[in-house]
Amino acid sequence: MTDETLSQFRNELNSFFALVILNMVFGALAMAFGMQFMIASVMGFAEGEIPLNVLAGAISLAGFGLGLSWVLSSAKVLKGITGIRREYSECRDPVPAEILTGWIVRLTAQYRENRETIRRMTVICALGGCAFLAIGVLNLVQGITWTADPNASWIQALPFIAAGINLTIGLASLLFSGYFRRYSAAWDLRLDETARSETILERTLEQQ
Amino acid sequence: MAERRTPYEIYWEILVYCKAPRTFTAIINRCDLNSKTGQDYISFLGAKGYLSRTVEGEKSWYTTTEKAGEYLSLFTELYQKLFDTIPGFRL
Numbered sequence: 001m002t003d004e005t006l007s008q009f010r011n012e013l014n015s016f017f018a019l020v021i022l023n024m025v026f027g028a029l030a031m032a033f034g035m036q037f038m039i040a041s042v043m044g045f046a047e048g049e050i051p052l053n054v055l056a057g058a059i060s061l062a063g064f065g066l067g068l069s070w071v072l073s074s075a076k077v078l079k080g081i082t083g084i085r086r087e088y089s090e091c092r093d094p095v096p097a098e099i100l101t102g103w104i105v106r107l108t109a110q111y112r113e114n115r116e117t118i119r120r121m122t123v124i125c126a127l128g129g130c131a132f133l134a135i136g137v138l139n140l141v142q143g144i145t146w147t148a149d150p151n152a153s154w155i156q157a158l159p160f161i162a163a164g165i166n167l168t169i170g171l172a173s174l175l176f177s178g179y180f181r182r183y184s185a186a187w188d189l190r191l192d193e194t195a196r197s198e199t200i201l202e203r204t205l206e207q208q
Numbered sequence: 209m210a211e212r213r214t215p216y217e218i219y220w221e222i223l224v225y226c227k228a229p230r231t232f233t234a235i236i237n238r239c240d241l242n243s244k245t246g247q248d249y250i251s252f253l254g255a256k257g258y259l260s261r262t263v264e265g266e267k268s269w270y271t272t273t274e275k276a277g278e279y280l281s282l283f284t285e286l287y288q289k290l291f292d293t294i295p296g297f298r299l
Contacts, residue, residue: 004292005288005291005292008291008292008296009291011296011298012291012296012297012298015297015298015299016297018299019299097284097288098224098284100288101220101283101284101287101288102221102224104287104288104290104291105213105217105220105221105287108217108287108290109212109213109217112212112213113212179297179299182297183297186296186297187297190290193289193290193293194214194286194287194290197216197286197287198214198216200282200286201216201279201282201283201286202216204278204279204282205219205256205279
């Protein structure tokens with residue numbers, strides 16, 4: 001049983017670690033692009049397209065704020081699992097059942113501790129995803145508007161590049177939100193199971 | 209580990225750690241407990257006969273007894289089952 005458990009534990013730990021790291025990277029990108037598009041929108045005021053630029057600037061500001069809370073939430077979750085992951089990588093095979101159980105207890109405690117943060121991350125990822133999809137669509141509109149200009153130059157292609165970046169970040173964020181939802185679903189089931197286990201353990205303690 | 213643990217998880221940690229004789233200070237440090245709660249847990253386990261106390265001079269040593277074996281193996285089985293029976297998360 002320990003080998004199968006260990007294999008599933010390892011897969012899950014690595015998958016979650018990769019997800020949180022990627023999430024952090026995308027959070028940082030969200031912050032960076034949010035700031036960049038915000039500045040670009042403010043500079044665009046001079047060109048006269050004020051309503052479109054105000055809208056793009058507001059969405060960019062929201063994207064920057066979401067990116068910041070995205071990175072902070074990810075860092076909090078990451079801090080909890082890096083210790084377990086380090087111990088796991090330093091432990092040589094065969095892993096004793098006791099050590100494995102200890103890691104499971106710690107991961108369970110981590111989830112209890114970070115449950116709300118992970119739920120918040122699911123929402124942040126979804127909101128961030130929608131914000132970046134919206135910016136991407138605005139970029140596409142800008143690009144199409146500018147290409148209609150008969151004096152268009154290669155510079156007019158830049159909104160299409162920005163749209164590509166924003167749409168990619170948006171879609172990846174929505175995907176991450178789905179992954180976090182799946183992770184929460186698996187762990188909520190486990191927490192229900194530990195609550196049932198407590199009854200059994202309590203009965204064992206009472207018998208003696 | 210200061211995260212949210214249940215009392216049963218803390219009992220298990222103390223019992224596993226005390227398979228070799230340990231002092232009170234070592235237990236509370238390792239299991240991240242304060243003196244008051246540490247004393248409560250140790251007293252409870254002692255009353256159940258899961259921990260034995262040996263006094264050597266000014267120091268007390270706590271050791272897990274054979275009686276705790278059932279609790280330890282049941283706990284291990286239940287917690288490992290969390291990863292065996294529930295479909296896990298994978299990217």
